[in-house]
Amino acid sequence: xxxxxxxxxxxxxxxxxxxxxxxxxxxxxxxxxxxxxxxxxxxxxxxxxxxxxxxxxxxxxxxxxxxxxxxxxxxxxxxxxxxxxxxxxxxxxxxxxxxxxxxxxxxxxxxxxxxxxxxxxxxxxxxxxxxxxxxxxxxxxxxxxxxxxxxxxxxxxxxxxxxxxxxxxxxxxxxxxxxxxxxxxxxxxxxxxx
Amino acid sequence: xxxxxxxxxxxxxxxxxxxxxxxxxxxxxxxxxxxxxxxxxxxxxxxxxxxxxxxxxxxxxxxxxxxxxxxxxxxxxxxxxxxxxxxxxxxxxxxxxxxxxxxxxxxxxxxxxxxxxxxxxxxxxxxxxxxxxxxxxxxxxxxxxxxxxxxxxxxxxxxxxxxxxxxxxxxxxxxxxxxxxxxxxxxxxxxxxx
DNA sequence: ATCTTTATGTTACAGATTTCACAATAAAGA
DNA sequence: TCTTTATTGTGAAATCTGTAACATAAAGAT
Numbered sequence: 546x547x548x549x550x551x552x553x554x555x556x557x558x559x560x561x562x563x564x565x566x567x568x569x570x571x572x573x574x575x576x577x578x579x580x581x582x583x584x585x586x587x588x589x590x591x592x593x594x595x596x597x598x599x600x601x602x603x604x605x606x607x608x609x610x611x612x613x614x615x616x617x618x619x620x621x622x623x624x625x626x627x628x629x630x631x632x633x634x635x636x637x638x639x640x641x642x643x644x645x646x647x648x649x650x651x652x653x654x655x656x657x658x659x660x661x662x663x664x665x666x667x668x669x670x671x672x673x674x675x676x677x678x679x680x681x682x683x684x685x686x687x688x689x690x691x692x693x694x695x696x697x698x699x700x701x702x703x704x705x706x707x708x709x710x711x712x713x714x715x716x717x718x719x720x721x722x723x724x725x726x727x728x729x730x731x732x733x734x735x736x737x738x739x
Numbered sequence: 740x741x742x743x744x745x746x747x748x749x750x751x752x753x754x755x756x757x758x759x760x761x762x763x764x765x766x767x768x769x770x771x772x773x774x775x776x777x778x779x780x781x782x783x784x785x786x787x788x789x790x791x792x793x794x795x796x797x798x799x800x801x802x803x804x805x806x807x808x809x810x811x812x813x814x815x816x817x818x819x820x821x822x823x824x825x826x827x828x829x830x831x832x833x834x835x836x837x838x839x840x841x842x843x844x845x846x847x848x849x850x851x852x853x854x855x856x857x858x859x860x861x862x863x864x865x866x867x868x869x870x871x872x873x874x875x876x877x878x879x880x881x882x883x884x885x886x887x888x889x890x891x892x893x894x895x896x897x898x899x900x901x902x903x904x905x906x907x908x909x910x911x912x913x914x915x916x917x918x919x920x921x922x923x924x925x926x927x928x929x930x931x932x933x
Numbered sequence: 934a935t936c937t938t939t940a941t942g943t944t945a946c947a948g949a950t951t952t953c954a955c956a957a958t959a960a961a962g963a
Numbered sequence: 964t965c966t967t968t969a970t971t972g973t974g975a976a977a978t979c980t981g982t983a984a985c986a987t988a989a990a991g992a993t
Contacts, residue, residue: 555940564895567940568982575942583941583988599918606917615816619809620909625870625893629910631917668920669913676819692923693916695909699819701758709919711912715814715889716823718905719863722887723800723825724793725903726862729886749970761970762952769972777959778969 547589555586605632607667609691611682612674613638613652616697620671621648633671635661655685662689672696683710741783749780799826801861803885805876806868807832807846810891814865815842827865829855849879856883866890877904 546554556567556574563570574580574587579595581587597603608626610617613636621636633650641652653661661667670691674682679698686694692708699714740748750761750768757764768774768781773789775781791797802820804811807830815830827844835846847855855861864885868876873892880888886902893908 557940562895566982568942571940571942572981581941584939584990586940600914601917601921606913608913608917615813619813622809623909626910626913629914631910631913669916671909671913692920695912695916701756707923709916711916713907713909713912715817715865715907716820716825718889718907719800719802719820719825719865720794720823722863722889722903722905723795723802726886727795729901751970760952762972763950765970765972766951775971777957777971779960780970 547593551589553586554589554592556581558586600630602630605630606669607632607634607665608669608671609634609662609667610636610650610671610673611638611655611658611686612672613641613648614673614675617671617673618648620673621650634665634667637661655682658685659689662686662691667691669693670695672698674698676700741787745783747780748783748786750775752780794824796824799824800863801826801828801859802863802865803828803856803861804830804844804865804867805832805849805852805880806866807835807842808867808869811865811867812842814867815844828859828861831855849876852879853883856880856885861885863887864889866892868892870894 546558556570559565559570560567571581574592577595577599579587579592608631610621610633613621617636617638621633626633636648636650636652637655637658638652639655641654668691670686670693672679672682672686672694676698679696679700680702683694683696683702683704687704687708693711694702694704694708695711695713696702697713697715699716702710702712704710740752750764753759753764754761765775768786771789771793773781773786802825804815804827807815811830811832815827820827830842830844830846831849831852832846833849835848862885864880864887866873866876866880866888870892873890873894874896877888877890877896877898881898881902887905888896888898888902889905889907890896891907891909893910896904896906898904
């Protein structure tokens with residue numbers, strides 16, 4: 546909206562575009578001390594500055610990729626992270642030799658992980674290793690100082706409470722969609738359930 | 740557990756392994772009429788049969804992939820869907836010529852989509868197209884009869900209420916993790932918040 | 934200057950979800 | 964056969980989340 550020349554925005558604009566109620570937008574903003582003006586709405590510039598502060602978007606946030614199979618490669622090729630001030634700084638694999646080719650970041654052997662993570666002071670990792678080794682690799686990551694993991698492995702990872710795991714299981718997402726499709730007519734009451 | 744030779748399982752076993760409370764497991768099972776026996780727990784075989792029925796796991800569930808870029812390719816290469824009784828039956832791209840090589844499923848041009856979807860009676864699609872064209876392609880999908888979409892595009896898709904969209908935004912997942920890492924020490928109260 | 938309109942910020946309410954508590958009871962053991 | 968024990972199934976309580984309502988401030992109209 547800023548690029549389009551707007552200076553202010555209303556909670557219901559943001560709500561409509563993000564699929565959230567305007568009240569929710571206002572509550573969230575209020576939570577972080579982002580003030581608007583009665584009638585005038587919110588100043589877009591102020592919003593952007595505050596959001597940048599909240600997420601520390603003044604500096605690139607470093608992330609590593611562990612596992613350079615199909616999914617790991619796809620993520621490493623993706624060009625859109627810069628927009629979010631996220632930078633993939635390194636990748637790791639058991640056998641880095643066969644993947645070293647045309648990747649935009651250096652690929653290291655797994656046993657280099659502790660050194661690289663501590664040298665670069667990375668705190669966030671994307672995990673794209675086979676299910677069978679996921680828990681073991683997560684343990685290594687935590688050992689190395691990683692505190693947030695985005696895992697694509699379809700398995701529940703056990704981690705201490707100060708570690709955050711975001712799990713993406715494509716299979717489960719699909720099952721959820723298929724379930725909805727199968728039971729489309731079941732919803733007599735009009736209320737969204739399950 | 741069945742493969743390990745177990746015949747019964749308790750709600751707290753399943754809870755521990757899935758990161759859910761035992762009560763929740765029992766309530767969910769109860770919701771679907773899955774009965775256990777006092778003391779004896781749940782019969783694993785019965786559970787599997789019922790779950791198979793709920794998700795129609797007796798037959799392969801057909802899914803298409805739209806967009807054969809890096810992410811689409813990675814998903815098409817993934818071998819693990821068969822375990823979930825999910826089968827990727829076709830892929831689509833604006834320019835299918837350059838991707839036809841070693842993919843395990845046929846890749847069609849986008850304008851073949853309506854015919855293929857209706858011929859194969861597919862209801863579920865994975866969307867891995869660039870952000871800019873995502874909304875347009877979703878419209879095509881819905882037009883063709885798709886009712887569930889798993890989208891990797893980092894944009895909010897507007898769809899009618901009977902369509903289910905599951906959105907995976909890797910950038911947002913990372914931002915969430917980074918936020919947690921940045922504010923690890925903030926949590927004085929001991930309660931998990933935000 | 935006063936009234937009307939519009940959008941925020943917050944409080945009160947309603948709904949949904951999760952946890953807790955425990956009665957019921959089948960199985961195991963005495 | 965009786966007692967004990969372990970686990971289910973569920974109703975009530977607590978918590979969390981989302982929605983609605985409204986008081987308030989700014990802007991514009993009369």
